[in-house]
Amino acid sequence: MTQENKQDIKSLTLTQLQEQMQELGEKAFRAKQLYEWMHVKLARSYDEMTNLPKSLKEKCGEIFTYTALEPVKVQESQIDGTKKFLFRLEDGNLVESVWMRYKHGNSVCISSQVGCKMGCRFCASTLDGWERNLLPSEMLDQIYAITRLTGERVSNVVVMGTGEPMDNYDNLLRFLTLLTDENGLNISQRNITVSTCGIVPRMRQLADEKLQITLALSLHATTDEKRRKLMPIANQYSLDELMKACAYYFEKTGRRITFEYSLVGGVNDTKEDASELIALAKPLCCHINLIPVNPIKEREYVQSDKAAIQAFKNKLEKNGINVTIRREMGRDIDGACGQLRRSHIKKQS
């Protein structure tokens, strides 16, 4: 059997694993044991699975691939303890993930693809284009590996690293199923956020799944014209369609939408922008997260100054909009999405 047509054991649900064990003529409880080693004890290989017969482990090694990401680099912020991890995948590709400690628990930001094809102008993840989708197991293992390395439980997960999760929809959904499985890490759906640049049909599809996860929309501009300048995806879906999809998500799930709005100096941070944002946000049950743009050296964009950010926030608040300014975590460690992976690849080539 070649590597390509081997099944990926860590991406299987417990039911699928049970079926596989049955086909192999193994006892049903072996599936549960295997599943527990992978998704609760977070085993890095079959070698750790001490209560399984050697013959079964060998058989599994032959017919399945086993995802275990290898840390290549870990950076720790001296300011706030944020840790950034660069992992190597089986095929040599690299992905990055971020671990942040908050009062309410530890949060991990994971990547959903190697690279990204969305082309947002201010984002480092997309500069070298898209390489491939991540498997469910490769999304999960970012959290598993970090849990092992830090020795601390992860309580919140945000899919806000490199990649567009809605462009890897089926794998995203399987990842969510496994992550929230009571037989696995059992992370509460309410503690998970998926961020999208706004792929309308997938947002609607996700709404129909009726999960209790938070959907975050990267808005960043308040007119189609301005949004198209920052985000190519805006050529495909209008703000009107986006807002309707957000309303639909709330209607189906009862979950408040988050709008992410990266403030770029002189581009989208005026009083007029704030007024337009209020008009968009008012009819929806939403929360706005203002992100001071993290400048990347390949682009000319700069942060809005502190006073402009505060004025923008005040105006929204005065109009009854729920708004926060995102705390900048890990500024000293290649903060912006995709920067660590990129700087590593550049150094190697």
Ligand code: SAH
């Ligand atoms: N593809 C998804 C998730 C990844 S990006 C999405 O577009 O939502 C996560 C968030 O960070 C998005 O809101 C994205 O627009 C924003 N972002 C990317 N690069 C940034 C930068 N340099 N400064 C500030 N925010 C950035």
